[in-house]
Amino acid sequence: MKTLTVFALLCAMMALTTAAALSEVKDEHGTVEVIQEGEHHVIERSASCPGGWNLINGRCFLYVPRSMSWARAELNCQSMGANLASVHLAEEYHGIKKMIEDKTHGHPQTWLGGSDAEEEGVWLWNDGTRFSFSYWCRGEPNNDGWQHCIQMSYGDNKCWDDTKCHYHLSSVCAKKI
Numbered sequence: 001m002k003t004l005t006v007f008a009l010l011c012a013m014m015a016l017t018t019a020a021a022l023s024e025v026k027d028e029h030g031t032v033e034v035i036q037e038g039e040h041h042v043i044e045r046s047a048s049c050p051g052g053w054n055l056i057n058g059r060c061f062l063y064v065p066r067s068m069s070w071a072r073a074e075l076n077c078q079s080m081g082a083n084l085a086s087v088h089l090a091e092e093y094h095g096i097k098k099m100i101e102d103k104t105h106g107h108p109q110t111w112l113g114g115s116d117a118e119e120e121g122v123w124l125w126n127d128g129t130r131f132s133f134s135y136w137c138r139g140e141p142n143n144d145g146w147q148h149c150i151q152m153s154y155g156d157n158k159c160w161d162d163t164k165c166h167y168h169l170s171s172v173c174a175k176k177i
Contacts, residue, residue: 048177056095060175061085063100063110067168070149073111074126077173084113085174086125088133096172097158107153109161111171114150116141116162123150127174136160 049060060082068076074084087093100110113126120143123131137155141147141162151169154161 053175054095054099055177056099057089057092058177060177061096061099062173063103064171064173065104065108067170068111069168070111070115070165073169073171074113077113077171080173080175082173082175083125083127084111085172086113086127086129086131087135088129090133090135093133093135093152097153100153100170100172107158108170109151109153109163111169112150112152112160113174114160115148115165116143117148117165120148134160 049055053060053062055061062080062082064073064076066076070084077083085096087096097107101107114123114131115126116123118124121141123134123141125131135152137157137159140154140160143162145164147162147164149163149165151161151163151167152158152172154163
């Protein structure tokens with residue numbers, strides 16, 4: 001019995017020593033710097049995002065491979081407390097493209113949350129944020145036959161195109177942390 005007690009105490013002491021040697025520093029974006037005996041490791045944690053979601057530029061993004069119309073895709077995102085994704089920076093767009101490429105090993109045409117259905121040529125994000133960044137393909141948006149919704153990863157340049165909202169595409173949802 002004494003041997004078992006001594007063994008338990010030794011294990012507890014080793015665990016406490018190891019725990020004391022590790023420290024974490026977390027920033028506002030969920031990045032954690034783990035310091036272990038002079039070594040530094042930076043880990044992108046998505047503890048603030050639900051499982052399967054990806055942290056990009058302080059928001060949580062989810063690629064939805066199931067093809068749906070733009071309206072059905074938006075309803076699907078809303079059912080998860082999100083909206084179809086708005087994009088505000090080039091780095092954010094490239095992060096979204098990389099997330100999709102990592103999941104699909106390709107660049108499928110995918111719905112974003114932009115639309116000019118209310119007034120032709122006035123593009124709005126469905127989450128209410130300001131439409132201040134765009135990545136339109138050359139000659140777009142062109143409203144070629146009543147095109148009111150934004151698809152990403154269009155053409156060779158993987159840029160944005162306005163297309164018909166009833167088409168069935170995959171989608172990207174986004175929500176605040």
